[in-house]
Amino acid sequence: MNTGNKVITIEVLRYRPEQDTAPVAQEYIVPFTDDMSVLQGLQYIKDELDGTLSFRWSCRMAICGSCGMMIDSVPKLACQTFLRDFYPNTVRVEALAHFPIERDLVIVMDDFMEKLDSIKPYIIPEKPRALSEGEYLQTPAERDLYEQFSSCINCLLCYAACPQYGLNSNFIGPGAMALLHRYNLDNRDSGKEQRMPLVHAEEGVFNCTAVGYCSEVCPKKVDPANAVNINKTESASDYFLRFVTPKGACK
């Protein structure tokens, strides 16, 4: 890897379960050029300084959502954050907040995977459709309704930005709710009735107190806070209109 003359200190909050009882900070001096991301800094450490450092990464271009971490206490994608923006100060990196640390910068994300599964993140057609019937048709206007929410890359920065999730991990959280909303808005989908009980539930949208930081940190401009809050209105109208339209999911 080409590196320049400049060096930057990267402080990593390390946790090696086989030897540490709690996370400890470790500093590395990393040579860097202005085009190097924090992810590349970590790769330099792993390749040249300390092969025991663990972190997740894949695409290097803000598509895969693997390299989310706290960078100077802010949830960011390491591939999208540049070392030059911190120089000459130390860059502090830590595993994504509000998730258990598996090892170093790797979090345990099982909780989110279960939540993602629970919202049925796929199109549920009204009735089975044979291949011979051809594709589903959708106008650009119909697509525009949900397009923003379909940009979610499951990077979990929004969960690391949500204090309500940190305080109570039963909360379904911003990312899963944005994806739930994405499928509910899709005109090819008829699964809304199956998904709404999750919205209405104790751990559903009303755990959100509109902090709004989830949308601030989202690298794909999904605005999960918007999805959560639109569903608060939906849930409330379902509750109050249940006598008029008794098909609602609020019992």
Added chain:
Amino acid sequence: MSARGPARRPFVRSMEGWWRKNPYFIEYMVHEGTALFVAAYALILLISITCLARGEAAWNQWLAVLTNPLCIFVHVLLLVGFLYHTWTWFNIMPRTLPPIIMNGARVTAATITRTGLAAALIASLIIFIIAASLAS
């Protein structure tokens, strides 16, 4: 399981003092805190109405309390809290609304915030003008 213990031992970090760790959370807590200022002013209005209902003597006594410098100072503090609450409330408003489409385009967050602030300003002015005309 190794001799030193299980290989997997996920570490859960404490949430203690979470709101002090990020300027965004501090602002959120101040915003939520200023809701108490709104509640306090509602209480002042409620006391005013109760005094008015109890007759002229009670009302005049209450007016004397309201014109006390300490009470005016409290009102100024409440006003500052109100203004901050209004500003932050309308800033978060675009995140709470479904998309509003006008002339084929989605109304921007900045427009929603500006409209909300303008509505609050106009409503305050109308109330102020009515109050001023009743007082004169």
